Amino acid sequence: MLSAFLTILTLLAVCAVVAHFHPQGSHRAAAREGWRQLQPLLTRLPIALLAAAFLAVLIPADAIGSLFGEASGWPGVLAASLLGGFLPGGPVVAFPLVVVLFDAGAGIAQLIALITAWSVLAFHRVAAFELPMLGARTTAARLLVSLPLPVFAGTAAGVIAL
Amino acid sequence: MPLRHVDPMTVFFLVLALGAGTAVYILHGPAAWWNALSRAAELMLQVAPILVAALLMSGYVQTLIPRHAIERWLGARSGMRGLTLATVAGAFTPGGPFAAFPLVVALLRSGAAFEVCVAYLTAWSVLGLNRALVWEIPFFGLDFVALKMLVSLPLPFLAALLARPLGRRMRRPAC
Structure with a gap:
Protein backbone atom coordinates (compact mmCIF):
# COMPACT_ATOMS: atom_id res chain seq x y z
CA MET A 1 0.00 0.00 0.00
CA PRO A 40 -19.78 13.71 0.84
CA LEU A 41 -17.22 11.00 1.60
CA LEU A 42 -16.68 12.27 5.12
CA THR A 43 -19.98 10.67 6.12
CA ARG A 44 -20.28 7.91 3.52
CA LEU A 45 -16.89 6.26 3.79
CA PRO A 46 -16.78 5.64 7.58
CA ILE A 47 -20.33 4.26 7.50
CA ALA A 48 -19.56 1.95 4.57
CA LEU A 49 -16.35 0.73 6.20
CA LEU A 50 -18.19 0.01 9.45
CA ALA A 51 -20.95 -1.89 7.66
CA ALA A 52 -18.36 -3.90 5.72
CA ALA A 53 -16.32 -4.69 8.85
CA PHE A 54 -19.37 -6.04 10.69
CA LEU A 55 -20.57 -7.97 7.64
CA ALA A 56 -17.12 -9.54 7.37
CA VAL A 57 -17.64 -11.13 10.78
CA LEU A 58 -21.11 -12.40 9.89
CA ILE A 59 -20.42 -13.70 6.36
CA PRO A 60 -19.19 -17.29 6.54
CA ALA A 61 -15.75 -17.38 4.90
CA ASP A 62 -16.20 -21.04 3.87
CA ALA A 63 -19.27 -20.19 1.82
CA ILE A 64 -17.48 -17.30 0.07
CA GLY A 65 -14.47 -19.52 -0.59
CA SER A 66 -16.49 -22.28 -2.23
CA LEU A 67 -18.71 -19.85 -4.18
CA PHE A 68 -16.11 -17.35 -5.40
CA GLY A 69 -12.78 -18.97 -4.48
CA GLU A 70 -9.89 -19.65 -6.84
CA ALA A 71 -11.16 -23.22 -7.29
CA SER A 72 -14.71 -22.14 -8.23
CA GLY A 73 -13.60 -21.74 -11.86
CA TRP A 74 -15.87 -20.18 -14.44
CA PRO A 75 -19.11 -20.92 -12.55
CA GLY A 76 -17.59 -18.73 -9.83
CA VAL A 77 -16.78 -16.07 -12.43
CA LEU A 78 -20.40 -16.23 -13.64
CA ALA A 79 -21.81 -15.98 -10.10
CA ALA A 80 -19.47 -13.08 -9.31
CA SER A 81 -20.56 -11.26 -12.49
CA LEU A 82 -24.20 -11.62 -11.44
CA LEU A 83 -23.50 -10.35 -7.94
CA GLY A 84 -21.46 -7.44 -9.34
CA GLY A 85 -24.28 -6.28 -11.59
CA PHE A 86 -26.57 -5.94 -8.60
CA LEU A 87 -24.01 -4.53 -6.15
CA PRO A 88 -25.39 -1.10 -5.25
CA GLY A 89 -23.72 2.26 -4.80
CA GLY A 90 -20.59 3.99 -5.97
CA PRO A 91 -17.07 2.82 -5.16
CA VAL A 92 -17.22 4.33 -1.68
CA VAL A 93 -19.87 1.86 -0.57
CA ALA A 94 -19.23 -1.04 -2.95
CA PHE A 95 -15.46 -1.45 -2.56
CA PRO A 96 -15.43 -2.07 1.22
CA LEU A 97 -17.82 -4.96 0.53
CA VAL A 98 -15.49 -6.28 -2.20
CA VAL A 99 -12.59 -6.14 0.28
CA VAL A 100 -14.72 -8.30 2.62
CA LEU A 101 -15.04 -10.93 -0.14
CA PHE A 102 -11.31 -10.64 -0.87
CA ASP A 103 -10.41 -11.30 2.78
CA ALA A 104 -12.89 -14.17 2.93
CA GLY A 105 -10.99 -15.99 0.18
CA ALA A 106 -12.55 -15.00 -3.14
CA GLY A 107 -10.29 -15.60 -6.18
CA ILE A 108 -8.66 -12.86 -8.28
CA ALA A 109 -10.48 -13.86 -11.49
CA GLN A 110 -13.83 -13.91 -9.68
CA LEU A 111 -13.21 -10.51 -8.08
CA ILE A 112 -12.20 -8.93 -11.38
CA ALA A 113 -15.40 -10.30 -12.94
CA LEU A 114 -17.36 -8.86 -10.03
CA ILE A 115 -15.81 -5.38 -10.24
CA THR A 116 -16.13 -5.32 -14.03
CA ALA A 117 -19.81 -6.27 -13.80
CA TRP A 118 -20.33 -3.66 -11.12
CA SER A 119 -18.75 -0.95 -13.29
CA VAL A 120 -20.14 -1.85 -16.70
CA LEU A 121 -23.61 -3.18 -15.83
CA ALA A 122 -24.37 -1.31 -12.56
CA PHE A 123 -28.14 -1.68 -12.66
CA HIS A 124 -28.58 0.99 -10.01
CA ARG A 125 -26.65 3.53 -12.11
CA VAL A 126 -28.59 2.51 -15.20
CA ALA A 127 -31.87 3.23 -13.42
CA ALA A 128 -30.67 6.52 -11.95
CA PHE A 129 -28.75 8.10 -14.86
CA GLU A 130 -28.58 6.14 -18.04
CA LEU A 131 -32.26 5.40 -18.58
CA PRO A 132 -33.45 9.00 -18.09
CA MET A 133 -30.56 10.47 -20.12
CA LEU A 134 -30.07 8.04 -22.99
CA GLY A 135 -33.55 6.56 -23.32
CA ALA A 136 -34.75 2.96 -23.12
CA ARG A 137 -33.60 1.71 -26.54
CA THR A 138 -30.03 2.96 -26.36
CA THR A 139 -29.72 1.79 -22.76
CA ALA A 140 -31.10 -1.67 -23.53
CA ALA A 141 -28.78 -2.06 -26.52
CA ARG A 142 -25.73 -1.00 -24.50
CA LEU A 143 -26.59 -3.35 -21.64
CA LEU A 144 -27.14 -6.24 -24.04
CA VAL A 145 -23.69 -5.92 -25.62
CA SER A 146 -22.08 -5.42 -22.20
CA LEU A 147 -23.44 -8.62 -20.65
CA PRO A 148 -20.54 -10.89 -21.74
CA LEU A 149 -17.78 -8.42 -20.75
CA PRO A 150 -17.40 -9.31 -17.03
CA VAL A 151 -17.16 -13.03 -17.83
CA PHE A 152 -14.56 -12.28 -20.50
CA ALA A 153 -12.49 -10.10 -18.11
CA GLY A 154 -12.71 -12.65 -15.29
CA THR A 155 -11.75 -15.57 -17.52
CA ALA A 156 -8.82 -13.64 -19.01
CA ALA A 157 -7.64 -12.65 -15.52
CA GLY A 158 -7.84 -16.28 -14.44
CA VAL A 159 -5.70 -17.37 -17.40
CA ILE A 160 -3.07 -14.65 -16.78
CA ALA A 161 -2.97 -15.11 -12.99
CA LEU A 162 -2.31 -18.85 -13.33
CA MET B 1 -21.72 16.13 9.86
CA PRO B 2 -23.46 17.98 7.01
CA LEU B 3 -26.96 16.56 6.67
CA ARG B 4 -27.32 17.42 3.00
CA HIS B 5 -24.87 14.63 2.16
CA VAL B 6 -27.09 11.98 3.71
CA ASP B 7 -28.69 10.34 0.69
CA PRO B 8 -30.78 7.13 0.56
CA MET B 9 -27.69 5.01 -0.11
CA THR B 10 -25.97 6.38 2.99
CA VAL B 11 -29.08 5.71 5.08
CA PHE B 12 -29.20 2.15 3.70
CA PHE B 13 -25.60 1.56 4.71
CA LEU B 14 -26.15 3.19 8.10
CA VAL B 15 -29.02 0.76 8.75
CA LEU B 16 -26.84 -2.08 7.46
CA ALA B 17 -23.99 -1.07 9.79
CA LEU B 18 -26.30 -0.80 12.80
CA GLY B 19 -28.02 -4.11 12.04
CA ALA B 20 -24.79 -5.99 11.34
CA GLY B 21 -23.12 -4.38 14.36
CA THR B 22 -25.95 -5.50 16.65
CA ALA B 23 -25.86 -9.00 15.17
CA VAL B 24 -22.09 -9.25 15.70
CA TYR B 25 -22.43 -8.10 19.30
CA ILE B 26 -25.17 -10.63 20.07
CA LEU B 27 -23.80 -13.60 18.10
CA HIS B 28 -20.05 -13.17 18.62
CA GLY B 29 -19.76 -11.05 21.76
CA PRO B 30 -18.11 -7.70 22.55
CA ALA B 31 -14.56 -8.86 21.75
CA ALA B 32 -15.48 -9.63 18.13
CA TRP B 33 -17.39 -6.35 17.98
CA TRP B 34 -14.31 -4.36 19.03
CA ASN B 35 -12.20 -6.37 16.60
CA ALA B 36 -14.46 -5.42 13.68
CA LEU B 37 -14.41 -1.80 14.80
CA SER B 38 -10.62 -1.66 14.85
CA ARG B 39 -10.52 -3.43 11.46
CA ALA B 40 -12.73 -0.65 10.05
CA ALA B 41 -10.52 2.03 11.61
CA GLU B 42 -7.44 0.31 10.20
CA LEU B 43 -8.87 0.25 6.67
CA MET B 44 -9.92 3.90 7.06
CA LEU B 45 -6.36 4.89 8.01
CA GLN B 46 -4.99 2.88 5.10
CA VAL B 47 -7.35 4.39 2.52
CA ALA B 48 -7.71 7.98 3.74
CA PRO B 49 -4.25 9.42 2.89
CA ILE B 50 -4.28 7.91 -0.62
CA LEU B 51 -7.85 9.06 -1.14
CA VAL B 52 -7.17 12.67 -0.17
CA ALA B 53 -4.10 12.86 -2.44
CA ALA B 54 -6.03 11.17 -5.27
CA LEU B 55 -8.99 13.53 -4.98
CA LEU B 56 -6.70 16.53 -5.15
CA MET B 57 -5.09 14.99 -8.24
CA SER B 58 -8.54 14.41 -9.71
CA GLY B 59 -9.29 18.08 -9.06
CA TYR B 60 -6.24 19.04 -11.13
CA VAL B 61 -7.23 16.67 -13.95
CA GLN B 62 -10.72 18.11 -14.10
CA THR B 63 -9.44 21.66 -14.45
CA LEU B 64 -6.89 20.54 -17.07
CA ILE B 65 -9.17 18.32 -19.22
CA PRO B 66 -12.44 20.19 -19.79
CA ARG B 67 -15.42 18.39 -21.33
CA HIS B 68 -15.32 20.21 -24.65
CA ALA B 69 -11.77 18.91 -25.18
CA ILE B 70 -13.03 15.33 -24.98
CA GLU B 71 -15.94 16.15 -27.28
CA ARG B 72 -13.51 17.53 -29.84
CA TRP B 73 -11.35 14.39 -29.67
CA LEU B 74 -14.29 12.14 -30.40
CA GLY B 75 -16.41 13.95 -32.96
CA ALA B 76 -18.20 11.72 -35.42
CA ARG B 77 -15.21 9.58 -36.37
CA SER B 78 -15.79 5.87 -36.65
CA GLY B 79 -13.79 2.76 -37.51
CA MET B 80 -10.74 1.50 -35.66
CA ARG B 81 -9.37 5.01 -35.24
CA GLY B 82 -12.65 6.29 -33.83
CA LEU B 83 -12.91 3.34 -31.46
CA THR B 84 -9.36 3.82 -30.20
CA LEU B 85 -9.99 7.52 -29.65
CA ALA B 86 -13.27 6.74 -27.86
CA THR B 87 -11.49 4.24 -25.61
CA VAL B 88 -8.72 6.70 -24.73
CA ALA B 89 -11.26 9.48 -24.14
CA GLY B 90 -13.37 7.20 -21.94
CA ALA B 91 -10.38 6.20 -19.86
CA PHE B 92 -9.45 9.86 -19.35
CA THR B 93 -12.92 11.21 -18.64
CA PRO B 94 -12.85 12.17 -14.97
CA GLY B 95 -15.83 12.20 -12.68
CA GLY B 96 -18.96 10.14 -12.18
CA PRO B 97 -22.03 9.52 -14.33
CA PHE B 98 -22.79 13.25 -14.19
CA ALA B 99 -19.80 13.82 -16.45
CA ALA B 100 -20.00 10.87 -18.84
CA PHE B 101 -23.68 10.56 -19.76
CA PRO B 102 -24.33 14.16 -20.84
CA LEU B 103 -21.28 13.81 -23.10
CA VAL B 104 -22.72 10.65 -24.70
CA VAL B 105 -26.05 12.37 -25.27
CA ALA B 106 -24.23 15.24 -26.99
CA LEU B 107 -22.20 12.76 -29.10
CA LEU B 108 -25.24 10.79 -30.25
CA ARG B 109 -27.08 13.99 -31.16
CA SER B 110 -24.12 15.22 -33.15
CA GLY B 111 -24.14 12.02 -35.17
CA ALA B 112 -21.52 9.79 -33.58
CA ALA B 113 -21.93 6.09 -34.33
CA PHE B 114 -23.65 3.97 -31.67
CA GLU B 115 -20.68 1.61 -31.42
CA VAL B 116 -18.35 4.54 -30.76
CA CYS B 117 -20.59 5.66 -27.89
CA VAL B 118 -20.66 2.11 -26.54
CA ALA B 119 -16.85 1.94 -26.71
CA TYR B 120 -16.63 5.28 -24.92
CA LEU B 121 -19.04 4.28 -22.12
CA THR B 122 -17.40 0.88 -21.69
CA ALA B 123 -13.94 2.44 -21.49
CA TRP B 124 -15.21 5.06 -19.04
CA SER B 125 -16.62 2.36 -16.77
CA VAL B 126 -13.92 -0.36 -16.93
CA LEU B 127 -10.76 1.62 -17.77
CA GLY B 128 -11.56 4.93 -16.03
CA LEU B 129 -8.17 6.14 -14.82
CA ASN B 130 -9.69 8.54 -12.35
CA ARG B 131 -11.65 5.79 -10.62
CA ALA B 132 -8.69 3.41 -10.72
CA LEU B 133 -6.40 5.93 -9.05
CA VAL B 134 -8.88 7.35 -6.56
CA TRP B 135 -10.69 4.16 -5.58
CA GLU B 136 -9.27 0.91 -6.86
CA ILE B 137 -5.61 1.41 -5.89
CA PRO B 138 -6.34 2.44 -2.28
CA PHE B 139 -8.60 -0.57 -1.74
CA PHE B 140 -7.02 -3.31 -3.84
CA GLY B 141 -3.37 -2.36 -4.39
CA LEU B 142 -1.26 -1.87 -7.51
CA ASP B 143 -0.87 -5.48 -8.69
CA PHE B 144 -4.57 -6.23 -8.66
CA VAL B 145 -5.46 -2.99 -10.47
CA ALA B 146 -2.74 -3.54 -13.08
CA LEU B 147 -4.11 -7.00 -13.87
CA LYS B 148 -7.66 -5.66 -13.98
CA MET B 149 -6.62 -2.87 -16.38
CA LEU B 150 -4.79 -5.34 -18.61
CA VAL B 151 -7.77 -7.67 -19.03
CA SER B 152 -10.11 -4.67 -19.44
CA LEU B 153 -8.19 -3.20 -22.39
CA PRO B 154 -9.99 -5.26 -25.06
CA LEU B 155 -13.46 -4.76 -23.53
CA PRO B 156 -14.43 -1.47 -25.27
CA PHE B 157 -13.51 -2.98 -28.65
CA LEU B 158 -15.37 -6.20 -27.87
CA ALA B 159 -18.47 -4.23 -26.84
CA ALA B 160 -18.26 -2.08 -29.99
CA LEU B 161 -17.96 -5.19 -32.15
CA LEU B 162 -21.12 -6.59 -30.57
CA ALA B 163 -22.84 -3.20 -30.84
CA ARG B 164 -22.23 -2.78 -34.56
CA PRO B 165 -25.16 -4.92 -35.83
CA LEU B 166 -27.46 -3.35 -33.22
CA GLY B 167 -26.45 0.16 -34.23
CA ARG B 168 -27.28 -0.60 -37.86
CA ARG B 169 -30.74 -1.83 -36.87
CA MET B 170 -31.38 1.22 -34.72
CA ARG B 171 -30.62 3.35 -37.81
CA ARG B 172 -30.73 6.58 -35.90
CA PRO B 173 -30.08 7.25 -32.23
CA ALA B 174 -33.17 6.85 -30.09
CA CYS B 175 -32.62 10.05 -28.18
Whole structure:
Protein backbone atom coordinates (compact mmCIF):
# COMPACT_ATOMS: atom_id res chain seq x y z
CA MET A 1 0.00 0.00 0.00
CA LEU A 2 3.02 2.27 0.45
CA SER A 3 3.79 1.87 -3.25
CA ALA A 4 0.19 2.82 -4.04
CA PHE A 5 0.50 5.96 -1.93
CA LEU A 6 3.81 6.89 -3.58
CA THR A 7 2.34 6.35 -7.05
CA ILE A 8 -0.55 8.69 -6.31
CA LEU A 9 1.76 11.27 -4.76
CA THR A 10 3.99 11.19 -7.86
CA LEU A 11 0.99 11.66 -10.16
CA LEU A 12 -0.29 14.46 -7.94
CA ALA A 13 3.09 16.19 -8.16
CA VAL A 14 3.11 15.83 -11.97
CA CYS A 15 -0.43 17.29 -12.18
CA ALA A 16 0.52 20.19 -9.91
CA VAL A 17 3.60 21.00 -12.00
CA VAL A 18 1.62 20.78 -15.28
CA ALA A 19 -1.14 22.97 -13.84
CA HIS A 20 1.42 25.46 -12.63
CA PHE A 21 2.70 26.09 -16.15
CA HIS A 22 -0.59 25.54 -18.00
CA PRO A 23 -2.64 28.64 -18.85
CA GLN A 24 -5.87 26.92 -17.71
CA GLY A 25 -4.34 25.36 -14.60
CA SER A 26 -5.23 26.71 -11.20
CA HIS A 27 -4.19 25.30 -7.83
CA ARG A 28 -7.13 26.99 -6.18
CA ALA A 29 -9.70 25.51 -8.62
CA ALA A 30 -8.14 22.06 -8.25
CA ALA A 31 -8.24 22.22 -4.47
CA ARG A 32 -11.84 23.44 -4.57
CA GLU A 33 -12.85 20.56 -6.88
CA GLY A 34 -11.02 18.03 -4.70
CA TRP A 35 -12.68 19.34 -1.57
CA ARG A 36 -16.09 19.28 -3.27
CA GLN A 37 -15.57 15.59 -4.02
CA LEU A 38 -14.23 14.83 -0.55
CA GLN A 39 -17.11 16.38 1.42
CA PRO A 40 -19.78 13.71 0.84
CA LEU A 41 -17.22 11.00 1.60
CA LEU A 42 -16.68 12.27 5.12
CA THR A 43 -19.98 10.67 6.12
CA ARG A 44 -20.28 7.91 3.52
CA LEU A 45 -16.89 6.26 3.79
CA PRO A 46 -16.78 5.64 7.58
CA ILE A 47 -20.33 4.26 7.50
CA ALA A 48 -19.56 1.95 4.57
CA LEU A 49 -16.35 0.73 6.20
CA LEU A 50 -18.19 0.01 9.45
CA ALA A 51 -20.95 -1.89 7.66
CA ALA A 52 -18.36 -3.90 5.72
CA ALA A 53 -16.32 -4.69 8.85
CA PHE A 54 -19.37 -6.04 10.69
CA LEU A 55 -20.57 -7.97 7.64
CA ALA A 56 -17.12 -9.54 7.37
CA VAL A 57 -17.64 -11.13 10.78
CA LEU A 58 -21.11 -12.40 9.89
CA ILE A 59 -20.42 -13.70 6.36
CA PRO A 60 -19.19 -17.29 6.54
CA ALA A 61 -15.75 -17.38 4.90
CA ASP A 62 -16.20 -21.04 3.87
CA ALA A 63 -19.27 -20.19 1.82
CA ILE A 64 -17.48 -17.30 0.07
CA GLY A 65 -14.47 -19.52 -0.59
CA SER A 66 -16.49 -22.28 -2.23
CA LEU A 67 -18.71 -19.85 -4.18
CA PHE A 68 -16.11 -17.35 -5.40
CA GLY A 69 -12.78 -18.97 -4.48
CA GLU A 70 -9.89 -19.65 -6.84
CA ALA A 71 -11.16 -23.22 -7.29
CA SER A 72 -14.71 -22.14 -8.23
CA GLY A 73 -13.60 -21.74 -11.86
CA TRP A 74 -15.87 -20.18 -14.44
CA PRO A 75 -19.11 -20.92 -12.55
CA GLY A 76 -17.59 -18.73 -9.83
CA VAL A 77 -16.78 -16.07 -12.43
CA LEU A 78 -20.40 -16.23 -13.64
CA ALA A 79 -21.81 -15.98 -10.10
CA ALA A 80 -19.47 -13.08 -9.31
CA SER A 81 -20.56 -11.26 -12.49
CA LEU A 82 -24.20 -11.62 -11.44
CA LEU A 83 -23.50 -10.35 -7.94
CA GLY A 84 -21.46 -7.44 -9.34
CA GLY A 85 -24.28 -6.28 -11.59
CA PHE A 86 -26.57 -5.94 -8.60
CA LEU A 87 -24.01 -4.53 -6.15
CA PRO A 88 -25.39 -1.10 -5.25
CA GLY A 89 -23.72 2.26 -4.80
CA GLY A 90 -20.59 3.99 -5.97
CA PRO A 91 -17.07 2.82 -5.16
CA VAL A 92 -17.22 4.33 -1.68
CA VAL A 93 -19.87 1.86 -0.57
CA ALA A 94 -19.23 -1.04 -2.95
CA PHE A 95 -15.46 -1.45 -2.56
CA PRO A 96 -15.43 -2.07 1.22
CA LEU A 97 -17.82 -4.96 0.53
CA VAL A 98 -15.49 -6.28 -2.20
CA VAL A 99 -12.59 -6.14 0.28
CA VAL A 100 -14.72 -8.30 2.62
CA LEU A 101 -15.04 -10.93 -0.14
CA PHE A 102 -11.31 -10.64 -0.87
CA ASP A 103 -10.41 -11.30 2.78
CA ALA A 104 -12.89 -14.17 2.93
CA GLY A 105 -10.99 -15.99 0.18
CA ALA A 106 -12.55 -15.00 -3.14
CA GLY A 107 -10.29 -15.60 -6.18
CA ILE A 108 -8.66 -12.86 -8.28
CA ALA A 109 -10.48 -13.86 -11.49
CA GLN A 110 -13.83 -13.91 -9.68
CA LEU A 111 -13.21 -10.51 -8.08
CA ILE A 112 -12.20 -8.93 -11.38
CA ALA A 113 -15.40 -10.30 -12.94
CA LEU A 114 -17.36 -8.86 -10.03
CA ILE A 115 -15.81 -5.38 -10.24
CA THR A 116 -16.13 -5.32 -14.03
CA ALA A 117 -19.81 -6.27 -13.80
CA TRP A 118 -20.33 -3.66 -11.12
CA SER A 119 -18.75 -0.95 -13.29
CA VAL A 120 -20.14 -1.85 -16.70
CA LEU A 121 -23.61 -3.18 -15.83
CA ALA A 122 -24.37 -1.31 -12.56
CA PHE A 123 -28.14 -1.68 -12.66
CA HIS A 124 -28.58 0.99 -10.01
CA ARG A 125 -26.65 3.53 -12.11
CA VAL A 126 -28.59 2.51 -15.20
CA ALA A 127 -31.87 3.23 -13.42
CA ALA A 128 -30.67 6.52 -11.95
CA PHE A 129 -28.75 8.10 -14.86
CA GLU A 130 -28.58 6.14 -18.04
CA LEU A 131 -32.26 5.40 -18.58
CA PRO A 132 -33.45 9.00 -18.09
CA MET A 133 -30.56 10.47 -20.12
CA LEU A 134 -30.07 8.04 -22.99
CA GLY A 135 -33.55 6.56 -23.32
CA ALA A 136 -34.75 2.96 -23.12
CA ARG A 137 -33.60 1.71 -26.54
CA THR A 138 -30.03 2.96 -26.36
CA THR A 139 -29.72 1.79 -22.76
CA ALA A 140 -31.10 -1.67 -23.53
CA ALA A 141 -28.78 -2.06 -26.52
CA ARG A 142 -25.73 -1.00 -24.50
CA LEU A 143 -26.59 -3.35 -21.64
CA LEU A 144 -27.14 -6.24 -24.04
CA VAL A 145 -23.69 -5.92 -25.62
CA SER A 146 -22.08 -5.42 -22.20
CA LEU A 147 -23.44 -8.62 -20.65
CA PRO A 148 -20.54 -10.89 -21.74
CA LEU A 149 -17.78 -8.42 -20.75
CA PRO A 150 -17.40 -9.31 -17.03
CA VAL A 151 -17.16 -13.03 -17.83
CA PHE A 152 -14.56 -12.28 -20.50
CA ALA A 153 -12.49 -10.10 -18.11
CA GLY A 154 -12.71 -12.65 -15.29
CA THR A 155 -11.75 -15.57 -17.52
CA ALA A 156 -8.82 -13.64 -19.01
CA ALA A 157 -7.64 -12.65 -15.52
CA GLY A 158 -7.84 -16.28 -14.44
CA VAL A 159 -5.70 -17.37 -17.40
CA ILE A 160 -3.07 -14.65 -16.78
CA ALA A 161 -2.97 -15.11 -12.99
CA LEU A 162 -2.31 -18.85 -13.33
CA MET B 1 -21.72 16.13 9.86
CA PRO B 2 -23.46 17.98 7.01
CA LEU B 3 -26.96 16.56 6.67
CA ARG B 4 -27.32 17.42 3.00
CA HIS B 5 -24.87 14.63 2.16
CA VAL B 6 -27.09 11.98 3.71
CA ASP B 7 -28.69 10.34 0.69
CA PRO B 8 -30.78 7.13 0.56
CA MET B 9 -27.69 5.01 -0.11
CA THR B 10 -25.97 6.38 2.99
CA VAL B 11 -29.08 5.71 5.08
CA PHE B 12 -29.20 2.15 3.70
CA PHE B 13 -25.60 1.56 4.71
CA LEU B 14 -26.15 3.19 8.10
CA VAL B 15 -29.02 0.76 8.75
CA LEU B 16 -26.84 -2.08 7.46
CA ALA B 17 -23.99 -1.07 9.79
CA LEU B 18 -26.30 -0.80 12.80
CA GLY B 19 -28.02 -4.11 12.04
CA ALA B 20 -24.79 -5.99 11.34
CA GLY B 21 -23.12 -4.38 14.36
CA THR B 22 -25.95 -5.50 16.65
CA ALA B 23 -25.86 -9.00 15.17
CA VAL B 24 -22.09 -9.25 15.70
CA TYR B 25 -22.43 -8.10 19.30
CA ILE B 26 -25.17 -10.63 20.07
CA LEU B 27 -23.80 -13.60 18.10
CA HIS B 28 -20.05 -13.17 18.62
CA GLY B 29 -19.76 -11.05 21.76
CA PRO B 30 -18.11 -7.70 22.55
CA ALA B 31 -14.56 -8.86 21.75
CA ALA B 32 -15.48 -9.63 18.13
CA TRP B 33 -17.39 -6.35 17.98
CA TRP B 34 -14.31 -4.36 19.03
CA ASN B 35 -12.20 -6.37 16.60
CA ALA B 36 -14.46 -5.42 13.68
CA LEU B 37 -14.41 -1.80 14.80
CA SER B 38 -10.62 -1.66 14.85
CA ARG B 39 -10.52 -3.43 11.46
CA ALA B 40 -12.73 -0.65 10.05
CA ALA B 41 -10.52 2.03 11.61
CA GLU B 42 -7.44 0.31 10.20
CA LEU B 43 -8.87 0.25 6.67
CA MET B 44 -9.92 3.90 7.06
CA LEU B 45 -6.36 4.89 8.01
CA GLN B 46 -4.99 2.88 5.10
CA VAL B 47 -7.35 4.39 2.52
CA ALA B 48 -7.71 7.98 3.74
CA PRO B 49 -4.25 9.42 2.89
CA ILE B 50 -4.28 7.91 -0.62
CA LEU B 51 -7.85 9.06 -1.14
CA VAL B 52 -7.17 12.67 -0.17
CA ALA B 53 -4.10 12.86 -2.44
CA ALA B 54 -6.03 11.17 -5.27
CA LEU B 55 -8.99 13.53 -4.98
CA LEU B 56 -6.70 16.53 -5.15
CA MET B 57 -5.09 14.99 -8.24
CA SER B 58 -8.54 14.41 -9.71
CA GLY B 59 -9.29 18.08 -9.06
CA TYR B 60 -6.24 19.04 -11.13
CA VAL B 61 -7.23 16.67 -13.95
CA GLN B 62 -10.72 18.11 -14.10
CA THR B 63 -9.44 21.66 -14.45
CA LEU B 64 -6.89 20.54 -17.07
CA ILE B 65 -9.17 18.32 -19.22
CA PRO B 66 -12.44 20.19 -19.79
CA ARG B 67 -15.42 18.39 -21.33
CA HIS B 68 -15.32 20.21 -24.65
CA ALA B 69 -11.77 18.91 -25.18
CA ILE B 70 -13.03 15.33 -24.98
CA GLU B 71 -15.94 16.15 -27.28
CA ARG B 72 -13.51 17.53 -29.84
CA TRP B 73 -11.35 14.39 -29.67
CA LEU B 74 -14.29 12.14 -30.40
CA GLY B 75 -16.41 13.95 -32.96
CA ALA B 76 -18.20 11.72 -35.42
CA ARG B 77 -15.21 9.58 -36.37
CA SER B 78 -15.79 5.87 -36.65
CA GLY B 79 -13.79 2.76 -37.51
CA MET B 80 -10.74 1.50 -35.66
CA ARG B 81 -9.37 5.01 -35.24
CA GLY B 82 -12.65 6.29 -33.83
CA LEU B 83 -12.91 3.34 -31.46
CA THR B 84 -9.36 3.82 -30.20
CA LEU B 85 -9.99 7.52 -29.65
CA ALA B 86 -13.27 6.74 -27.86
CA THR B 87 -11.49 4.24 -25.61
CA VAL B 88 -8.72 6.70 -24.73
CA ALA B 89 -11.26 9.48 -24.14
CA GLY B 90 -13.37 7.20 -21.94
CA ALA B 91 -10.38 6.20 -19.86
CA PHE B 92 -9.45 9.86 -19.35
CA THR B 93 -12.92 11.21 -18.64
CA PRO B 94 -12.85 12.17 -14.97
CA GLY B 95 -15.83 12.20 -12.68
CA GLY B 96 -18.96 10.14 -12.18
CA PRO B 97 -22.03 9.52 -14.33
CA PHE B 98 -22.79 13.25 -14.19
CA ALA B 99 -19.80 13.82 -16.45
CA ALA B 100 -20.00 10.87 -18.84
CA PHE B 101 -23.68 10.56 -19.76
CA PRO B 102 -24.33 14.16 -20.84
CA LEU B 103 -21.28 13.81 -23.10
CA VAL B 104 -22.72 10.65 -24.70
CA VAL B 105 -26.05 12.37 -25.27
CA ALA B 106 -24.23 15.24 -26.99
CA LEU B 107 -22.20 12.76 -29.10
CA LEU B 108 -25.24 10.79 -30.25
CA ARG B 109 -27.08 13.99 -31.16
CA SER B 110 -24.12 15.22 -33.15
CA GLY B 111 -24.14 12.02 -35.17
CA ALA B 112 -21.52 9.79 -33.58
CA ALA B 113 -21.93 6.09 -34.33
CA PHE B 114 -23.65 3.97 -31.67
CA GLU B 115 -20.68 1.61 -31.42
CA VAL B 116 -18.35 4.54 -30.76
CA CYS B 117 -20.59 5.66 -27.89
CA VAL B 118 -20.66 2.11 -26.54
CA ALA B 119 -16.85 1.94 -26.71
CA TYR B 120 -16.63 5.28 -24.92
CA LEU B 121 -19.04 4.28 -22.12
CA THR B 122 -17.40 0.88 -21.69
CA ALA B 123 -13.94 2.44 -21.49
CA TRP B 124 -15.21 5.06 -19.04
CA SER B 125 -16.62 2.36 -16.77
CA VAL B 126 -13.92 -0.36 -16.93
CA LEU B 127 -10.76 1.62 -17.77
CA GLY B 128 -11.56 4.93 -16.03
CA LEU B 129 -8.17 6.14 -14.82
CA ASN B 130 -9.69 8.54 -12.35
CA ARG B 131 -11.65 5.79 -10.62
CA ALA B 132 -8.69 3.41 -10.72
CA LEU B 133 -6.40 5.93 -9.05
CA VAL B 134 -8.88 7.35 -6.56
CA TRP B 135 -10.69 4.16 -5.58
CA GLU B 136 -9.27 0.91 -6.86
CA ILE B 137 -5.61 1.41 -5.89
CA PRO B 138 -6.34 2.44 -2.28
CA PHE B 139 -8.60 -0.57 -1.74
CA PHE B 140 -7.02 -3.31 -3.84
CA GLY B 141 -3.37 -2.36 -4.39
CA LEU B 142 -1.26 -1.87 -7.51
CA ASP B 143 -0.87 -5.48 -8.69
CA PHE B 144 -4.57 -6.23 -8.66
CA VAL B 145 -5.46 -2.99 -10.47
CA ALA B 146 -2.74 -3.54 -13.08
CA LEU B 147 -4.11 -7.00 -13.87
CA LYS B 148 -7.66 -5.66 -13.98
CA MET B 149 -6.62 -2.87 -16.38
CA LEU B 150 -4.79 -5.34 -18.61
CA VAL B 151 -7.77 -7.67 -19.03
CA SER B 152 -10.11 -4.67 -19.44
CA LEU B 153 -8.19 -3.20 -22.39
CA PRO B 154 -9.99 -5.26 -25.06
CA LEU B 155 -13.46 -4.76 -23.53
CA PRO B 156 -14.43 -1.47 -25.27
CA PHE B 157 -13.51 -2.98 -28.65
CA LEU B 158 -15.37 -6.20 -27.87
CA ALA B 159 -18.47 -4.23 -26.84
CA ALA B 160 -18.26 -2.08 -29.99
CA LEU B 161 -17.96 -5.19 -32.15
CA LEU B 162 -21.12 -6.59 -30.57
CA ALA B 163 -22.84 -3.20 -30.84
CA ARG B 164 -22.23 -2.78 -34.56
CA PRO B 165 -25.16 -4.92 -35.83
CA LEU B 166 -27.46 -3.35 -33.22
CA GLY B 167 -26.45 0.16 -34.23
CA ARG B 168 -27.28 -0.60 -37.86
CA ARG B 169 -30.74 -1.83 -36.87
CA MET B 170 -31.38 1.22 -34.72
CA ARG B 171 -30.62 3.35 -37.81
CA ARG B 172 -30.73 6.58 -35.90
CA PRO B 173 -30.08 7.25 -32.23
CA ALA B 174 -33.17 6.85 -30.09
CA CYS B 175 -32.62 10.05 -28.18
